[in-house]
Amino acid sequence: MHLAEAIEELRLVDHHVHSVLPGQLGGAEFEQLCTESDSPAPLGTSQLDSQLGFAIRRWCGPALGAEPGLPAAQYLRHRNSGPAAATLLRAAGCDRLLVDTGFAAPGSASLADLGELSGAAVSEVIRLETVAEQVALTGPAAADFAARFADELWRRSASAAALKSIIAYRGGLDFDPARPAPQQVTMAAGRWLGEVASTGNARLTDPVLLRQLLWAGIDRGLPLQLHTGFGDPDQRLHRSDPALTSDFLALTRDSGTPVVLLHCYPYQRQAGYLAQAYPHVYFDVGLALHYTGARAAAIVAEALELAPFGKLLYSSDAYGLPELVYLGARLWRLAMTETLGGWVAAGQWTEADAIRVAAMIGRENAERLYQLPPDRRS
Numbered sequence: 001m002h003l004a005e006a007i008e009e010l011r012l013v014d015h016h017v018h019s020v021l022p023g024q025l026g027g028a029e030f031e032q033l034c035t036e037s038d039s040p041a042p043l044g045t046s047q048l049d050s051q052l053g054f055a056i057r058r059w060c061g062p063a064l065g066a067e068p069g070l071p072a073a074q075y076l077r078h079r080n081s082g083p084a085a086a087t088l089l090r091a092a093g094c095d096r097l098l099v100d101t102g103f104a105a106p107g108s109a110s111l112a113d114l115g116e117l118s119g120a121a122v123s124e125v126i127r128l129e130t131v132a133e134q135v136a137l138t139g140p141a142a143a144d145f146a147a148r149f150a151d152e153l154w155r156r157s158a159s160a161a162a163l164k165s166i167i168a169y170r171g172g173l174d175f176d177p178a179r180p181a182p183q184q185v186t187m188a189a190g191r192w193l194g195e196v197a198s199t200g201n202a203r204l205t206d207p208v209l210l211r212q213l214l215w216a217g218i219d220r221g222l223p224l225q226l227h228t229g230f231g232d233p234d235q236r237l238h239r240s241d242p243a244l245t246s247d248f249l250a251l252t253r254d255s256g257t258p259v260v261l262l263h264c265y266p267y268q269r270q271a272g273y274l275a276q277a278y279p280h281v282y283f284d285v286g287l288a289l290h291y292t293g294a295r296a297a298a299i300v301a302e303a304l305e306l307a308p309f310g311k312l313l314y315s316s317d318a319y320g321l322p323e324l325v326y327l328g329a330r331l332w333r334l335a336m337t338e339t340l341g342g343w344v345a346a347g348q349w350t351e352a353d354a355i356r357v358a359a360m361i362g363r364e365n366a367e368r369l370y371q372l373p374p375d376r377r378s
């Protein structure tokens with residue numbers, strides 16, 4: 001079998017994805033789900049005049065039986081006229097989805113419904129900060145917080161595939177890497193729980209507690225996914241460079257817990273270095289692929305510069321739009337075919353090696369890392 005065909009037929013494991021809205025969508029809602037910005041497009045411009053908008057019209061239209069490149073309004077009418085979510089999710093060709101349940105667009109499909117719609121097996125990724133905020137709202141004593149959080153984390157993650165932290169959003173990745181002392185944690189918990197009790201707002205930004213959560217995640221032992229690189233303007237991009245976690249990675253290298261750097265863009269080269277330097281570091285460039293559309297191959301090629309091929313993973317990091325689950329897979333297949341195919345054509349790689357590496361990144365690395373049970377086929 002040749003490379004393009006092998007990549008086209010490869011069943012994927014999407015190791016980081018959010019749930020999607022299964023029904024019809026209005027134009028403004030659709031457009032706002034095509035950007036990481038929290039602001040509407042400035043007057044006279046459209047979020048769909050972007051690599052992502054063009055990629056949706058180019059690739060999702062045909063997946064739904066329409067012409068490629070329909071104008072946005074016509075595409076929207078077409079996708080709203082049929083079962084777009086199920087068609088797109090199935091066309092992605094994933095055998096398994098690892099779903100971050102800590103953050104989903106209101107009205108998104110439940111895990112069970114997502115499994116039904118996609119025909120894929122579904123596993124859960126548990127967000128540390130969400131669990132902590134839920135514990136805080138039950139009003140524990142400050143001295144009990146760390147133990148209550150750890151208990152709840154183990155209970156919630158009993159059958160989960162992975163944990164996730166958004167510490168990049170809550171203060172940045174340039175955090176003090178050391179495990180906080182118990183007295184520090186109790187003091188910080190006292191302050192935070194007092195605020196939660198008086199305001200009802202449990203959003204956690206305390207740096208000591210955020211580190212406590214991370215270290216509890218390391219103790220839990222499941223692969224720990226870290227948001228890095230671009231995201232919505234709630235974060236500061238220069239503080240989400242994965243290289244800022246180097247000291248934390250050095251401290252956790254012998255913990256036995258893998259750390260998985262998510263998205264990474266525009267720092268995929270830094271991530272490739274970290275994956276080579278530290279035995280427990282893995283990464284993906286999910287999210288960057290659909291946002292960069294026709295440039296996705298350039299990102300994939302940079303990710304493949306330094307990274308050992310056993311350390312890269314596939315994800316869509318789709319959120320809200322079922323289009324993004326399909327597009328992640330579509331653009332990954334195109335980018336891998338173009339990149340690896342180019343190296344084969346140049347006589348640098350054998351085609352057999354290229355096919356083997358595509359299977360590693362598309363599914364085998366994730367199956368090994370997350371110890372996934374054998375998949376059912378849709």
Ligand SMILES: [Zn+2]
Nearest residue numbers: 016018100317
């Ligand atoms: Zn995500």
